[in-house]
Amino acid sequence: MLDNITLGQYIPGNSALHRLDPRTKIIWTGILMVAVFLLETWQEYVMMGAFILILLMISDVPLKQSLKGIKPLLFILVLTAVLNIFFIGGTPIFTIGPVKITYEGIYSAIKLFARLVMLIISASLMTLTTTPIAMTDGIEKLLKPFERIGVPAHEIAMMMSIALRFIPTLLEEAQRIMKAQSSRGADFDTGSIVSRVKSFIPVLVPLFVSAFKRADELADAMESRCYRGGKGRTRLKSIRFTKLDLSSSLIGVAFIALTFGARFIFNI
Amino acid sequence: MKEMIKTIDVCYEYKNISGHNPARAVNGISIDIKQGEFVVVLGRNGSGKSTLARLFNALLIPTEGTVLIDGLDTKNGEVIWDIRKNLGLVFQNPDNQLVSTTVEEDVAFGPENLGVPPKEIRQRVDESLKMVGMENYAQFPPHLLSGGQKQRIAIAGILAMEPKCIVLDEATSMLDPKGRKEVMDVLAKLNKEKGITVVLITHHMNEAVEADRVLVMENGQITLSGKPRAIFENVEALVRAGLDVPKVTALAYELKKKGYRINGLPVTLDEMVSILKELLNSSGIDKNSKLNYSANIVRNPDANKLNNRADNEDIIVIKDLNHVYMAETTLEKKALKNINLTIKRGEILGIIGHTGSGKSTLVQHFNGILKPTSGSITVDGLSAEKKDLKELRKKVGLVFQYPEQQLFEETVYKDIIFGLNKLGLTEEETKRRVFHAIDLLGISPDLLEKSPFELSGGQKRRVAIAGVLVMEPKVLVLDEPTAGLDPKGSNEVFNILSELNRNEGTTIVIISHNMDDIAAFCHRVAVMRDGELMMCDTVDKVFTKASELKSWGLDVPQIAELMGRMAQEGYPMPFEAMTVQDGVNALDSLIKSGGIGHA
Numbered sequence: 001m002l003d004n005i006t007l008g009q010y011i012p013g014n015s016a017l018h019r020l021d022p023r024t025k026i027i028w029t030g031i032l033m034v035a036v037f038l039l040e041t042w043q044e045y046v047m048m049g050a051f052i053l054i055l056l057m058i059s060d061v062p063l064k065q066s067l068k069g070i071k072p073l074l075f076i077l078v079l080t081a082v083l084n085i086f087f088i089g090g091t092p093i094f095t096i097g098p099v100k101i102t103y104e105g106i107y108s109a110i111k112l113f114a115r116l117v118m119l120i121i122s123a124s125l126m127t128l129t130t131t132p133i134a135m136t137d138g139i140e141k142l143l144k145p146f147e148r149i150g151v152p153a154h155e156i157a158m159m160m161s162i163a164l165r166f167i168p169t170l171l172e173e174a175q176r177i178m179k180a181q182s183s184r185g186a187d188f189d190t191g192s193i194v195s196r197v198k199s200f201i202p203v204l205v206p207l208f209v210s211a212f213k214r215a216d217e218l219a220d221a222m223e224s225r226c227y228r229g230g231k232g233r234t235r236l237k238s239i240r241f242t243k244l245d246l247s248s249s250l251i252g253v254a255f256i257a258l259t260f261g262a263r264f265i266f267n268i
Numbered sequence: 269m270k271e272m273i274k275t276i277d278v279c280y281e282y283k284n285i286s287g288h289n290p291a292r293a294v295n296g297i298s299i300d301i302k303q304g305e306f307v308v309v310l311g312r313n314g315s316g317k318s319t320l321a322r323l324f325n326a327l328l329i330p331t332e333g334t335v336l337i338d339g340l341d342t343k344n345g346e347v348i349w350d351i352r353k354n355l356g357l358v359f360q361n362p363d364n365q366l367v368s369t370t371v372e373e374d375v376a377f378g379p380e381n382l383g384v385p386p387k388e389i390r391q392r393v394d395e396s397l398k399m400v401g402m403e404n405y406a407q408f409p410p411h412l413l414s415g416g417q418k419q420r421i422a423i424a425g426i427l428a429m430e431p432k433c434i435v436l437d438e439a440t441s442m443l444d445p446k447g448r449k450e451v452m453d454v455l456a457k458l459n460k461e462k463g464i465t466v467v468l469i470t471h472h473m474n475e476a477v478e479a480d481r482v483l484v485m486e487n488g489q490i491t492l493s494g495k496p497r498a499i500f501e502n503v504e505a506l507v508r509a510g511l512d513v514p515k516v517t518a519l520a521y522e523l524k525k526k527g528y529r530i531n532g533l534p535v536t537l538d539e540m541v542s543i544l545k546e547l548l549n550s551s552g553i554d555k556n557s558k559l560n561y562s563a564n565i566v567r568n569p570d571a572n573k574l575n576n577r578a579d580n581e582d583i584i585v586i587k588d589l590n591h592v593y594m595a596e597t598t599l600e601k602k603a604l605k606n607i608n609l610t611i612k613r614g615e616i617l618g619i620i621g622h623t624g625s626g627k628s629t630l631v632q633h634f635n636g637i638l639k640p641t642s643g644s645i646t647v648d649g650l651s652a653e654k655k656d657l658k659e660l661r662k663k664v665g666l667v668f669q670y671p672e673q674q675l676f677e678e679t680v681y682k683d684i685i686f687g688l689n690k691l692g693l694t695e696e697e698t699k700r701r702v703f704h705a706i707d708l709l710g711i712s713p714d715l716l717e718k719s720p721f722e723l724s725g726g727q728k729r730r731v732a733i734a735g736v737l738v739m740e741p742k743v744l745v746l747d748e749p750t751a752g753l754d755p756k757g758s759n760e761v762f763n764i765l766s767e768l769n770r771n772e773g774t775t776i777v778i779i780s781h782n783m784d785d786i787a788a789f790c791h792r793v794a795v796m797r798d799g800e801l802m803m804c805d806t807v808d809k810v811f812t813k814a815s816e817l818k819s820w821g822l823d824v825p826q827i828a829e830l831m832g833r834m835a836q837e838g839y840p841m842p843f844e845a846m847t848v849q850d851g852v853n854a855l856d857s858l859i860k861s862g863g864i865g866h867a
Contacts, residue, residue: 132369165369168411173673179637180674183666184735185658185687202686205676209721214364221365224325224357225425226349226381236376236389 010131013060016244017129022138024245028252029126035256036118040263045114047259052118052125061128069124070117077116084109136161137239140230154230166214173210177203271336272433272465273301273324273355278333280319293319295488296333301467303432306459308476308496309469311485312510312754313725317469318360320485321437324467325357338432353382356426360438362418363410371413371421372397372406378429389428396427399462400454414623416447420454427458433465434458440470441752444623444781445823448472471754473500473512477535484509501533510756515784515826515848516540522852523547528859537826541833544855548839551859583743583775584611584634589643591629603629605799607643611743616769616776618786618807621796622821627779628669630796631745634777635664648742662691665741669748671732675720680711683720684735691739698738705737709764726757733761737768744768745777750785758782762789787811787825787846795822808844827851 012018017025032052039045056066070077090104127135140157147153178188181202188199280294293316301307311317322328323335326342338354340347356378359365368374372393379389397403400420410418419439426434436455440448452475458464468475476482482499484492486509492499500506500513503521507513513521517533520543524530528547534540591604603626611617619627632638633645636657645652648663668674677683681702688698706713709730715723720731729749736744746765750758766789768774780786786793787807794804797820803810811817811828818824824832825846831854835841842854 133373161369162367165367165410168409169363172411176668177674179632180666180668180671181686183635183637183661183668184674185661185690185739187690202674202676206674209676210673214361217359217361217364218367220322220327221357221359222367222377224327224352225367225378226352226429227377228349228381232383233380234383234386234389235380236373236386236393238386 011061011065011128013129015058015060015129016248017055017059017125019242019244020129020248021239021241021245022130022134023142023239024241024249025126025130026135026138026142028249029122031252031256032122033119035259036115036122038260039111039115043262044259045111047255048118049114051255051259052121055125056121059125059129061125066121066124066128069120073116073120077113080116081109081113084112132164133161133237134239136164137235137237141239154233158230162218169214170207170211174203174207177206270303270338271300272303272305272338273299273467274336275299275323276334276336278323278330278335280316280323280328281331292488294323294330297488297490298333299483299490299493301433301465303465304459304463306455306466306478306480307468307483308479308481309467309483309485310471310473310476310499310511311469312471312756315485315509316488317485318437319488321357321435321467321469324435325355326351327357349382353429354431355433355435356429356431358419358422358426358434358436358439360441362415362422362439362442365422366410366418366425369409370406371402371408371410374410374421375424375428378425382429392428392430393424396424399427399458400424401450414447415443416450419443419447419451423451423454423458431464433467435467435469437469438471439468440472440475446622446821448475471511473514473755477514484511497533497535500535503533510754512755516830518848519827519830519851522848523855526852526856537830537833540830541837544830544834545837545839547855548859553839553859580612580614582610583613583648584609585646586610586633587644589630589633589645590641591626591633591638592641593629595641603799604633607801609794609801609804611775611777612792613742613775614769614773615791616765616778616789618790618793619777619779619796620781620783620786620793620822625796626799627796628747629799631666631747631777631779634743634745635661635666637666658690662739663741664743664745665736665739667733667736667744667746667749669751670729671736671749672720672725672728675728675732678719679717680720680723680731681716683731684716684738686735688738701738701740702734705734708737708768709734710760726753729753729761741774743775743777747779748781749778750780750782758785765789781823783811783823783825784827784847787828795820807846811846812843 039048085101085105086099088102088105088108090102092100092102094101136157140153143151143153186199186202275297278294278297279292281292309317323330326348329343335342337351340351342351366374367377375393375396376389379392397406400423402420440451455466459466476496479496482496483490492502500517503513514535516537517535520530520533530543534543586607586609589604589607593601593603621627636652647660650660652660675683684702685698711730720728750761762785765776769776790807792806793810795802811824814824814829814832828846831841831843831845845851845854
């Protein structure tokens with residue numbers, strides 16, 4: 001049941017992607033996502049597809065693992081693609097009753113499908129090659145400049161890392177409480193929707209009570225270990241831009257220029 | 269030597285919440301703890317121990333009096349971080365003090381807060397992990413560690429701050445015996461090799477034996493203070509304080525009371541062995557004496573009852589039971605392997621085994637919470653694989669570990685009848701059952717209309733057990749019902765269970781790590797190891813196999829161990845003796861039959 005949820009899909013490795021500064025990865029994932037939405041011609045699609053495939057190959061992450069991210073979304077992907085086939089007008093190829101399948105419909109369905117797959121893969125490439133800690137560190141550093149306008153960068157990062165730490169613990173606890181309440185006669189599986197939702201009260205109340213208690217104790221523990229916010233804090237592993245970040249960013253810029261440059265050179 | 273901790277007439281009063289009288293948790297304590305000392309603070313739940321620990325660490329500031337840590341006053345806000353750097357605190361719940369998603373990041377948390385340069389943090393983390401023997405787990409996420417390992421990480425996290433003193437607030441109370449030993453070994457090492465002052469707050473007497481000094485706390489005050497030996501001499505005062513003494517000490521004390529001549533009181537097994545040798549020799553019993561006593565007077569009458577029950581009918585029959593978690597995945601784990609076990613109607617069966625040996629998995633099959641992967645289980649004629657589990661759950665009540673964590677209703681009464689409500693009983697019958705259960709458990713009727721969250725820990729646990737008892741199950745299964753309770757609270761729970769078994773004939777299955785309790789209260793014991801049932805027999809037969817049990821990482825009751833040691837030395841020893849009372853009976857009759865009576 002709940003055991004199947006694995007958190008932080010990080011796959012240990014030592015590829016160039018693993019060694020990149022998390023900030024570089026976060027920024028470039030953002031850039032790639034925007035770029036994917038700007039794709040137009042099939043040449044651009046092929047370029048982008050090839051680029052992501054190369055990233056996948058150098059990432060040391062087994063192909064199976066990176067495609068896993070698509071699986072739960074496959075249904076939605078196929079559905080949106082199929083809807084595109086039906087609802088985009090143009091040159092009909094064939095018609096079944098009132099439904100017209102058009103050349104343009106199929107074309108845009110394929111494009112949309114490809115776009116979404118590329119989006120998911122590039123996002124999961126980031127999470128697969130970055131530890132949760134590096135990720136929160138990266139976010140903290142990226143948000144740092146916004147501290148002046150009141151963004152609590154350190155606190156956000158600390159909250160994220162505590163959440164990551166406690167999700168497995170709370171899942172385990174939820175499972176134990178469910179077992180205990182069903183031993184006392186609680187029934188989570190039958191009845192109307194209302195009664196099923198209601199049946200979770202005996203799980204949620206103890207879970208919340210315990211979460212608050214944990215929070216309380218954790219705050220004590222953190223305080224007694226001299227935690228006093230982000231000021232003056234050092235890190236065991238401080239993230240740092242290296243030559244690798246510079247060179248890969250240059251490659252990235254070159255790639256983007258190559259992909260979209262053609263459009264401007266030939267179309268203008 | 270320099271004073272590490274000095275308190276002068278310290279009082280702490282919790283603020284008046286929701287109309288309660290302000291409670292003085294700590295009431296006038298003056299102590300000096302010297303640098304390098306290993307001090308154990310003993311006391312019942314609610315005696316103020318945890319408040320004291322928090323006062324040491326400046327998490328709480330005294331209402332009256334002064335706390336000086338390494339000469340620094342905790343009231344002075346400017347030195348608070350120096351105090352916390354010098355005096356680290358390890359908390360009770362191993363889960364709630366680890367902050368980070370990997371072990372090494374967690375250990376680094378303290379030095380990071382102190383602003384130590386990264387290079388040095390690395391060095392400190394590696395050294396600290398090595399000190400607690402966890403260097404191979406640096407990259408592990410904390411939730412995959414055992415309780416003992418988590419506490420060692422918490423200790424490493426404090427070591428990395430290079431403290432002068434470590435205070436442990438009941439840090440061993442949620443651990444199994446193995447985890448407890450791991451933590452104790454680490455503490456002894458830190459104290460001896462690094463000269464770190466250790467203050468261990470606990471209610472496990474055996475942890476106090478090796479201490480330099482023991483303080484006993486009662487109602488916010490220190491009532492006894494001295495070397496462990498001197499403290500344990502006050503057997504009666506300790507029992508009055510709701511505490512316990514090591515079983516060998518209790519045995520010697522009881523023998524003394526019977527008039528036997530024993531010089532001083534032993535605190536360790538070795539000491540008791542030499543005392544007993546002397547006693548037996550002086551009574552004319554030597555290595556060649558023959559055993560001449562009746563085993564019947566050895567075991568307490570309750571235990572003997574079991575023999576009459578041996579031919580009773582079976583209530584739970586388990587055949588070739590297997591259980592596999594997450595079958596056909598990479599995480600597949602065989603939790604139970606070919607278990608064959610029958611539980612007799614009306615018996616008290618203990619289940620022992622190391623953590624992860626499959627005990628909890630096994631009992632969760634009894635009421636259909638878990639389904640067998642293969643094999644069968646029948647409860648009172650009902651197959652536990654059936655779809656409709658209502659009948660089964662009426663027959664088998666299952667009390668999980670820390671059951672107080674399941675309370676959720678607005679009032680105690682509502683919580684107790686949560687399960688009953690689904691049975692469609694009349695209001696009178698419901699009331700009758702509730703009052704019967706609370707009477708048995710010693711819950712005052714005044715509490716029924718209170719919120720369960722207002723109660724003390726021990727009361728909450730009883731309410732949670734009451735919620736299962738009102739179902740009037742034929743079999744009551746309890747997963748570590750006394751975990752976290754102090755000796756008195758733990759004894760009370762066992763007495764309630766015994767009474768339930770005697771008066772109502774309820775079959776009881778208890779999972780426990782406390783071998784002394786198992787020996788005193790159970791008829792038979794099942795021993796689990798790595799998902800297999802290693803043996804299931806009467807208490808005396810199981811616990812005389814000390815060497816096997818030890819090789820499986822289990823303890824034996826201290827008295828049984830004593831008898832075994834004496835037998836090794838060649839003395840005729842009553843192997844059946846498992847508890848202090850058994851030991852007294854057996855030795856008494858042995859010595860009398862040896863021809864020489866009381867001194």
